[in-house]
Amino acid sequence: MAEQLLQVENLKKWFPTKDASVLSKDKSYVKAIDVISFFINKGETLGLVGESGCGKSTTGRAVLRLIEATEGRVLFENQDIGNLSSRSLKKKRKDMQIVFQDPYASLNPRLKVKQIIEEPMTIHLKLSKKEREERVKQIMQDVGLNVHYMDRYPHEFSGGQRQRIGIARALAVHPKLIIMDEPVSALDVSVQAQVLNLIQDLQVKYDLTYLFITHNLSVVKHISNRIAVMYLGKIVEVADRDAFFENPKHPYSQALISAIPEPNPKLKRERVILKGDIPSPIDPPAGCRFHTRCPVAIESCMTVEPELVVTEEGHQVACHLANR
Structure with missing residues (x-):
């Protein structure tokens, strides 16, 4: 298993x-x-x-x-x-690390590539300066970046290269x-x-x-x-x-x-064409949240929220029709 x-x-x-008044319980x-x-x-x-x-x-x-x-x-x-x-x-x-969506906004423009990748090591790993530099070189090679670029700034790279820098930063601390x-x-x-x-x-x-x-x-x-x-x-x-x-x-x-x-x-x-707009997450519909756009919705979909249940091994679905 x-x-x-x-x-x-x-x-x-x-x-x-928004904040309601002190005496009011109504909050959005x-x-x-x-x-x-x-x-x-x-x-x-x-x-x-x-x-x-x-x-x-x-x-x-x-x-x-x-x-x-x-x-x-x-x-x-x-x-x-x-x-x-x-x-x-x-x-x-x-x-537990993260690679963000936007490679332009997720890298500090004031830091060189070496500093960006090295920073998590400085915080989390007990490595000497030489060990950190060697690990930076190894990770840059693993993500497909030339080690001679480590002294460049993020704005000198393409979008794909910047995302590789972000991945390298995530990998830095094992x-x-x-x-x-x-x-x-x-x-x-x-x-x-x-x-x-x-x-x-x-x-x-x-x-x-x-x-x-x-x-x-x-x-x-x-x-x-x-x-x-x-x-x-x-x-x-x-x-x-x-x-x-x-x-x-x-x-x-x-x-x-x-x-x-x-x-x-x-x-x-x-094609399955969905009609209507996505409801507001501030006031989602009762019952199944998809029923306002669902082409096969039945009456219970409008009032009863379906549970995510196992329909077959390894397959879970939250739908009144699929759960029958």
């Missing part, structure tokens, strides 16, 4: 939008994450997909405790990181888990393929576990072992990659897969 590295249990993150919240649970096995990649604004990036940040969860638990190696003191959390940081927050969405298609292949090669070489956040199903199909689909703060389906693409059970997943471009013009895929 696979060893679970990360367990997320009933995680919730609500952001207040953005329900970015509204009670979700999932796990990641050691050495695997879990792809977290969904439309913009569904809560994917917030989930990644809450898992790392970059933002504090409203409720729920995050267990890393069976340790609840929500209960860790500041000092204990700092020690645990080296095991992490066990890396949150990949849309790491290729800002890159050209040709560069995307190079960076995706690099991410897979590094996973094998460094024995890494990934939570890969993206809205691109073609990317997630290429890189993931399992896939979790989010909609409006909820996880609506979790399945192994092959099972997900061959037999998606949730209507939202079916619509997402139908929108994947087909490279063969002779093959035609039946």
Whole structure:
């Protein structure tokens, strides 16, 4: 049986939008994450997909405790990181790293590449200056960067090279888990393929576990072992990659897969067109949150929220029709 590295249990993150009066109990919240649970096995990649604004990036940040969860638990190696003191959390940081979406904004423009990659080592690892420099050189080679570029600044690099610097920074402290927050969405298609292949090669070489956040199903199909689909703060389906693409059970997943471009013009895929706009996360609809756009919604979808239940081995779905 696979060893679970990360367990997320009933995680919730609500952001207040305005302060009510002292005597009033009425407050408005953005329900970015509204009670979700999932796990990641050691050495695997879990792809977290969904439309913009569904809560994917917030989930990644809450898992790392970059933002504090409203409720729920995050267990890393069976340790609840929500209960860790500041000092204990700092020690645990080296095991959990993140690669941000925007390679232009996530690197300090005042630091040279060597300093950017070396900084986490200075904080977390007891290495001499010479050892740090040797490790910087090794990591730069591993991510496909010329070691002669270590004294350059971020603005002297292309987008793909900057993202490689971000990946190198994450690797610097020997992490066990890396949150990949849309790491290729800002890159050209040709560069995307190079960076995706690099991410897979590094996973094998460094024995890494990934939570890969993206809205691109073609990317997630290429890189993931399992896939979790989010909609409006909820996880609506979790399945192994092959099972997900061959037999998606949730209507939202079916619509997402139908929108994947087909490279063969002779093959035609039946499109599932979703009507209407995504509801506001401040006031999500009652029942199933997808029922306002669902082409097969029934009466119970409007009043009863479906639970995420196992329909077959390794496949979980939150849908009244799929659960019958």
